[in-house]
Amino acid sequence: MQGLELSREFYRRCAAPMMEKTMPDVFEHLAVGLVGEGSECFGFDDEHSRDHDWGPAFCFWCPDDKLEALRGRLEGVLNFLPETFEGVPSRMVPEKRIGRCGLFGIGEFYSKFTRYKRPPQSVEEWFAIPEHFLATCTNGEVFRDDCGEFSAYRQTLLDYYPEDVRLKKIAARCGTMAQSGQYNLLRTAKRGDAVAALQALSKFVEAALSLQFLLSKKYMPFYKWSFRACQELPTAQRVLAKLKILMDSYNAAGANDPKVLEVNIEAVCVECVAQLRQAGLSFADGDWLMSHAEYIQSRIGVDSMRNLPVLIG
Numbered sequence: 001m002q003g004l005e006l007s008r009e010f011y012r013r014c015a016a017p018m019m020e021k022t023m024p025d026v027f028e029h030l031a032v033g034l035v036g037e038g039s040e041c042f043g044f045d046d047e048h049s050r051d052h053d054w055g056p057a058f059c060f061w062c063p064d065d066k067l068e069a070l071r072g073r074l075e076g077v078l079n080f081l082p083e084t085f086e087g088v089p090s091r092m093v094p095e096k097r098i099g100r101c102g103l104f105g106i107g108e109f110y111s112k113f114t115r116y117k118r119p120p121q122s123v124e125e126w127f128a129i130p131e132h133f134l135a136t137c138t139n140g141e142v143f144r145d146d147c148g149e150f151s152a153y154r155q156t157l158l159d160y161y162p163e164d165v166r167l168k169k170i171a172a173r174c175g176t177m178a179q180s181g182q183y184n185l186l187r188t189a190k191r192g193d194a195v196a197a198l199q200a201l202s203k204f205v206e207a208a209l210s211l212q213f214l215l216s217k218k219y220m221p222f223y224k225w226s227f228r229a230c231q232e233l234p235t236a237q238r239v240l241a242k243l244k245i246l247m248d249s250y251n252a253a254g255a256n257d258p259k260v261l262e263v264n265i266e267a268v269c270v271e272c273v274a275q276l277r278q279a280g281l282s283f284a285d286g287d288w289l290m291s292h293a294e295y296i297q298s299r300i301g302v303d304s305m306r307n308l309p310v311l312i313g
Contacts, residue, residue, distance in 0.1 A: 001086065003040025003054055004141060010056035010085045011143055019077055026073060031061040031150035035140035036109075037100050042139050044225055057091035057101035058143065061150045064105035064117065074103050106150050113137040119156040123302050126165045131210070135219035135229075160217045167296055168305045170214050170281065172313020174293035176207040177272070179311065181265045182289060189255040197255035201246075208243060208268055212236035215275055235275070242268040 001009075011032060019026060038053060039045040045054060060074050078092050091101055099112075107117025113133040120126045138157050145151045160166070181204030188196040206223065209230050213220040216233045220226050230236050246264040253260060269287050276282040276292055284295040293310050300306035 002043060003038070003045045003049070003056075004034060004043060006056050006086060006088065007034045007040070007058050008141065008143055010081075010090070011058045014081055014085065015058070015077055016144075018080065023073055023077075026070065027144065027146040029062050029066050029070060029147055030074075031106070031142055031145035031147055032058060033061075033140060033142035033144070034058050034101070035138070035142070035154075036136055039225070041136070042221060042225060042229065044228055053091070053098065053100065055088045055091045055096075056085040057097075059101050059109075060103045061106045061109055062103070063147065063149055064107045067103070067105040067108070071103060078102065106153065109150075110137060110153055114157075119153050123162050123165050123305055126161055127168065127305070131169075131213075131219050132222045135221040138219065139221070160219075164300045164302045164305045166214055166217070167281070167300050168308065169313040170211065170276075171293045171297040171300075171310055173207045173211040173214065174272070174276075174282075174289040174296065175310040175313075177204055177211070177269060178288060178290035178293065180204040180207065182269060185265060186258050186262050189258040189261055192255065194255045198250075201250060204265070204268075205243060205247070208239060208272065211272060211275075212239055215279060239268060239271045239275070242271050 015032075034041060034057065036059070039049045040054060060070075062070050081090060081092050083090055083093070089096075091097060094102070111117045113136055114120060114129050116125065120129065134157055138154055142151055142154070161169070180200045185197055185200035185204060188200055206226070209226045210220050212230050212233055212235070213226075216235055218229075218233065221229050227240075230240060242264070246261075246268060249257070249260050249264050255261070266287065269289055272289065273282070273287050273292060276296070281299075282292040282295045284291040290310070297306060297310055
C-alpha cells in the first residue's frame, strides 16, 4: 500500500469515527487530507521512500481565525491515534510531524508555498511563485472538506496560471533550450569541456521537461520528480522518447561526439516546435527555439510580462 492510500485509511478508520462520535460540529470548520511535501503526496513513493518521513499521516486545515480555538480539541484527537497502523509507525506524534502533517491554518499552510494567505491575484504575484511549490501545495488528496475554504484556494491554483504568465514561462523555456542546447552544449562539447557540456545538457533537459508541463497546464514538481511526473503527460511522450535517445547518446559518448549530440538535440527541438505550432502558440520560421521564444513573448498582453528579458521565467 502506498503512503497516500495508507494515510487515507488511517484517517478513515482511526480518526474519523472518533471525531464523528465526539465532535461532529468540528467538521464545518475543517478540511482533512494529505497534501504537501513528501513523495507519497505525489504518489511516487516506493521502497526507497520508507527510510525517513514516511508512514500514515494526515493534515487538518481550518481557517486561520479558528486555529487556536480548535487546536485543543483536534490535538486531543491526534493524541488518541494508535502509534502504528497496518504495521507502520504513525507520523502524527509531534516530534515526527516536521511541518508536514497535523493541524494548520489554511492561510498559514498555503503561504508557506505561495507567500500569500489568499490566492494570488495579479500576474506579478503568480509569476513570483516557484512552480514546484505550486505542484507541492496542489498534490495529494483532500479526504473531506465541509468548510470549503481550503478546497476553494486549491481550485484557484489548479485552474492554472493566467495565460500571460504561462506564455512568459513558455517563452523562457524555449529561450533556455536554444541557449543551453542548440548553442552552448555543442560549443562546450567541441571544446572538450565536459563539465560545462553536462551543465548545459542539464539545463536543456530541465527546460524541455518544464515546457511539457506548461503545454499541458500542469505544474512541474521538484526536479528529482520532474521526469517521473512528465511520463504521466499524454502529450509529452514523443519529446520524452527523443530526450531518452539524447541522454543515452550522452551516457555512451559523453561530450566526445558533438555531431551525435547535435542531431539528438535538434530532434528534441523539432518535436517541441511541432507542439508549439499545433497549440497555435508560435508560427515563427525554422526550428531555432529562440525565434519561437521571441514570437511567443510578443503575444503577451501585459506589458510587465512582455517587456521582461526572454530568458527570465
